Amino acid sequence: MKSRVHWIYGSGLIGSYLGGVLSQRHEVAFVGRPLWNERLINGFTLADYTGAKASFRATPAQIHTHLPEQLENAVIWLTVKCTALNEVLAELQSKLGNGCTLICCQNGIGSVESVKAHLPHCTVIQGIVGFNVVWDSECSELRRSTEGVLALETGSTDNLQPGWLSCDRTTLLPVFWPQDMEAYCWAKLQLNLANAVNALADVPIRDMLQNRHYRSIIATLMDELLLVAKTQQLKLPQLTKVPAHWIPRLLRLPNWLFRRIASKMLDIDPTARSSMWWDLQAGKTTEVQYLNGAVVQIGKQLGVPCPANDTITQWVQNITVKCPKAGNSTQISPKQLKTAILG
Ligand SMILES: NC(=O)c1ccc[n+]([C@@H]2O[C@H](COP(=O)([O-])OP(=O)(O)OC[C@H]3O[C@@H](n4cnc5c(N)ncnc54)[C@H](OP(=O)(O)O)[C@@H]3O)[C@@H](O)[C@H]2O)c1
Structure with a gap:
């Protein structure tokens, strides 16, 4: 070699x-x-x-x-x-x-x-x-x-x-x-589901994580993925400080408790944004179809509906299609975005 x-x-x-x-x-x-x-x-x-x-x-x-x-x-x-x-x-x-x-x-x-x-x-x-x-x-x-x-x-x-x-x-x-690469991919995908929220929120990742509305959207996207993974009998490895299935629970905590318990998650560059946000700004087609879209597609094959991932995939794709120029912004409040994605 x-x-x-x-x-x-x-x-x-x-x-x-x-x-x-x-x-x-x-x-x-x-x-x-x-x-x-x-x-x-x-x-x-x-x-x-x-x-x-x-x-x-x-x-x-x-x-x-x-x-x-x-x-x-x-x-x-x-x-x-x-x-x-x-x-x-x-x-x-x-x-x-x-x-x-x-x-x-x-x-x-x-x-x-x-x-x-x-x-x-x-x-x-x-x-x-x-x-x-x-x-x-x-x-x-x-x-x-x-x-x-x-x-x-x-x-x-x-x-x-x-x-x-x-x-x-x-x-x-x-x-x-890793011994089980498929399970490893799904564990990594769980973390990447937040990229689409960050792209639509149009704020740095750190600010997104400090807002409970955004965190609830991410938690629901992750819940759907966890069910799809469970249906495939995949045992997701732990890629963060807490096991994969604890992350949505952590994300749903009230702000004061989240800041205290999950301070490590906020220990990131205050200006960092997801690559999907950068792609949208550059008018490029994003990878959303391979991330949230893949959860929807495989969920469909298994009879597990994933409405939140479906909605956010379509939303990001529509922005990609409708605004192929730099400077995309959804200009939508966190609460409105939560209602739009979670109903
Ligand atoms: N960046 C990160 O921190 C990170 C972290 C984890 C995983 N990833 C994943 O890693 C993968 C790569 O991401 P990246 O951030 O490295 O992307 P990137 O910076 O856009 O790099 C990909 C490069 O390949 C070029 N390219 C595309 N088609 C080509 C061709 N036919 N011939 C030659 N060059 C070509 C692209 O040019 P054009 O842009 O002109 O097409 C671009 O310069 C993605 O799936 C991403 O999700 C990225």
């Missing part, structure tokens, strides 16, 4: 961070847009919230705008958003040869299945990025801004046993190998 080249396909925030850290031990190449290619060539600091730092600069030979033809025996880290997957799959189908391993790093549910269906001759595994990465243009720093690990599915083939990625001893990239 060590001698295989690691290709980062879609080097934005996550891809450039992973590629930068991986290059300490592996040969890495990047496929990305001009803006990120320039950043990679100019060089930047890789940093994390603990203060660990490393510098990274790519050589021009590492930078690409497309994958080369007939790529064989490579590891491809797919780090585009879910919304770019269809376009990317067409290119992968025509260019990937034998012995390739793809690691799908998309949030939500459904990407891995889609990649597996299109590329049956490749080994496809799920990667879950459990931390946020932000770009600080003032000091050219790509920073892992929160706790969390890179969770990687293990595989029986291709030597994909825990530890195959000889990179898991750097604090910049803690790696974890």
Whole structure:
């Protein structure tokens, strides 16, 4: 595995961070847009919230705008958003040869299945990025801004046993190998359901969490997911300080008690917003269909109605469609939003 080249396909925030850290031990190449290619060539600091730092600069030979033809025996880290997957799959189908391993790093549910269906001759595994990465243009720093690990599915083939990625001893990239990757994905999805609320609330995540109306919406979205997961007999692992099924109860506490008990949840950058909010502001299609929308879709297959996730998915999609310009704002009060989503 060590001698295989690691290709980062879609080097934005996550891809450039992973590629930068991986290059300490592996040969890495990047496929990305001009803006990120320039950043990679100019060089930047890789940093994390603990203060660990490393510098990274790519050589021009590492930078690409497309994958080369007939790529064989490579590891491809797919780090585009879910919304770019269809376009990317067409290119992968025509260019990937034998012995390739793809690691799908998309949030939500459904990407891995889609990649597996299109590329049956490749080994496809799920990667879950459990931390946020932000770009600080003032000091050219790509920073892992929160706790969390890179969770990687293990595989029986291709030597994909825990530890195959000889990179898991750097604090910049803690790696974890869950036993039940499906349950792990659903546990991560539970936390990501709040992204849509943040996008519609149009306030920083910290302000959103201090408002009980917003917290009740998130709690109901999570209740629906927990029922869908239970119906699939998934045992969700604990990714936060409290077990998955306690989180909605915590969120519903009155403000004074929530602040006291869940102060750690509020210990975040006061300006941070969800990537879905950023996508809406940029007039981009969001990943909501793969997050809240996936809960609705799988709930439907199992006979578990998920009306709150359904409403919020449609709401975010309508904004994406109706306001394809920057500056979207729902301009709706927390109470109105709660009534609209929860009825
Ligand atoms: N950012 C985080 O902190 C974070 C944390 C956890 C999980 N995630 C998940 O990780 C995934 C990636 O997120 P991200 O924040 O890294 O997204 P991102 O910053 O938008 O990076 C993706 C990059 O891929 C580029 N791209 C798309 N199609 C391409 C193509 N055909 N060829 C070359 N480049 C292409 C995009 O360019 P265009 O924008 O021009 O299309 C963009 O620069 C998402 O599923 C996200 O939910 C993100």
